[in-house]
Amino acid sequence: MAVAHVPAALEAIYRRNFVFFLIDNILFNVAMGIMGITTVIPAFVRELTDVEILIGLSGNMFAIGYTLPQLFIARLLRRHARKKWWFAGPNIPVRLMMLLFAGLALTIGDQRDLLLLAFLVCYGIAALGDGLVGVPWADLVGTSLDPRWRARMLGLTVATSGTMLLTISPWIGSILGAAGPGFPTNYATLFGVAGTLLALSIIPCLFIRELPGARAHDELPPMRMFLPELATMLREDRPFRGYVVIRALCSLSLMAAPFYIGYATTGLGLASDVAVPTLLAMQMIGSVAGALTYTWLGARDNIAFIRVALVCAALQPVCGLIAGLVGPWPLYLGFLVYGVAASNLLISLLNWLVNYAGAERRPVYVGLSNTIAALALLAAPIIGGTIVARLGYPVLFGTTLLVVALAMALTWRVLRNTVRDRAA
Template sequence: MRPTGLYQRLVRADRSNQSEQEQHRIAHNGLRHVGSDALQQVGDQVVNAKTVLPWVLAAVGAPTVFTALLVPVRESGSMLPQAAMAPVLQRVARRKKFWLWGAGGQAVAAAGMALTVAVASGWLAGLGVVLFLALFSLARSLNSLAGKDVLGRTVPKGERGQISGLTTVLSGAVAITLGLGIRLLGGDGAGVGVLAVLLGVAALAWLAALAVFATIMEPPAEVAAGAAEAADGPTPARTTGWVGDSWALLRDDAPFRRFVIARGLLLVSALSPPFVVVMATREGDAGLAGLGPFVIASGLAGLVGGRVFGRLADRSSQQLLTAGAIAASVLVLAFLGLHRLEAVRESWWLYPVTFLLLALAHTGVRVARKTYVVDMAGDEKRTAYVAVSNTAIGVVLLVAGAVSGALALLGPQAALLFLAAAGLLSALVSRSLPDVSASSATT
């Protein structure tokens, strides 16, 4: 099957206004976005701060303080630098090279983790893994910022959400394979050698992703516009620096500010699952085999929800964002209610099923927010919107992580109640967002 035919079978859209040459170019780029993102997902499922990396630190005997640092370093490190990097990206004509640098940095970081795990143990291994995770996270910020910009340049509105959905499906397949592989290769006693090999495979996956993404063709008109902007030099808007520009964008752009607020409150689907896992370990098997179903559940969520949520996001990412916030909050509250019943609390199915449903909700939320920010920005503000929103969320993650961590001292139930309440507030804010999807623009 020709690439154009394959792409058009995977991604549905109205192409009546696209010439044959344009359809070929979009298919070429779209398939490479899917391919590079799929390879990136292979690495992401291994270098996972919520599942695999804690197992790695436990296997090498690292102190628990390093385990506590994993999620904050992974999440905030990839978001905080983006507002500072955005002006640099905007002054460059060809922007895919930022993504390539990010993929290369992640490959180096994963290889460093593999070497550390293979030769070190105890606090030295823990320190090495966290430091390489910091490098990984900083490199990932380049991918996050440049990836959405290049996607907006190379794929039209109405098709971007489906591409995100496809990569989510592929990510789910990878997670299921990894979960089954861990059980088969190691069971309860997965050795350090197996984990080091997995990290090495992750490094190779990012190198392969780099090779695929390098073949994406940025449209000449976009490249020319970027070159003209670079030739013009600094503009008055930049004289205040990236902090001032970011604050001005949040202050003056009301729809964008509401989106950031909604996204900042919508942490329930991202931060709740680890607490479900913690509660499961108190009731059942805390070993590696016991965690396998959670990895598989995460994969099933992507496999089942990716395509569906991608199409729903192209129809109305605003409505999907609102529905995701409500669904995640209701799920958490229902889980807490069922957990109070002793007969249910000791059931094997409660925790992995809750984790699966939360992962499904989070899949919808991730696809919706990625599609929404790219669609609402247009060509001129896309990079700034992505960068400022991610940096703002990086700060919010640190604050929310500290609050939920403090509440967790009272028990994971207190932290879950806090996150559910924040999710319901997010739904209220999301309902006030303008609908920017392609279907709404044509009606």
């Protein structure tokens, strides 16, 4: 694919921003990987409660908090041409929350109800706070990096953070194992290290140089006008409408994600200190492989990578079903292929939208799609937990496979490597 000539001064800004975005994203991703939203966190919450819906919610809670407020933030951003401090400012208190929880966990000790409450509050605030900065982050990435540097940054983020997590996964296993410090100090240690990395990630955000994007609007549209405008966008823009449905289906497919660890320990008989680090390591290997693929393929054919990632996402529930028949080894393979999708599918979808929407509509398109995805994420743990409790793991995995298949069919039908008409 031919690359248009970029002036040297602009290329230097892209290169500088690439470094700071990359450092921020790596620190953030490693921190989130240590907390393990589909491994460590569900295992931690399972120590505190046996309510399956709550365990399922814990695995999707960050994604729900991240996506739910974005539509309302997108509306507010229309009055601001510059978005950097909408991103960097809220990061300062928000990314300290998990460090605070680590201290609370050591103080609370083995009072499990109080510990669960403290976790839900701190983790919930961290998730909602990250949702506040999600739209300005996407707009900043869209205006201050071009598609080449953006694809490189997103791919190298996952490749580097995945390699680092793969390296430290034996340490995570030792912390959670019999030789570790014991509950809750073991989990407090992991949350403390993750919280420290999140705190450090505040620093590079301050040095990003923002380039001009959409013009500021003098007036903020009232909600009675804003909501019909959103409906018009969905009705008239077929690729965007298809994208929103695909995002919702991808979110709904996460209904099974928090339950694989429970399936491994209660259904397949693996010990938690074996299942968590081993499955996390397999997922990280897949993430690195997927990220390296995306670094190369994403800059050339983003849609092709989205399709590959969805195929990998479909293989995890298939492997879960096979594991019920032959033993745990297919589950390891499932986490390996899911790693390709887990860390790379959403960034490739986001990269498509950032490219497609254009500067004027980008904040609203990102906010609307993420808010609709959040509604699906809210439903996912309720559906998943109910299916597990009443019908069992195989039905859950079969339902997940059907949802991913629908997303795959829509991707082939409606998404193209095109840029939306800026005059629309």
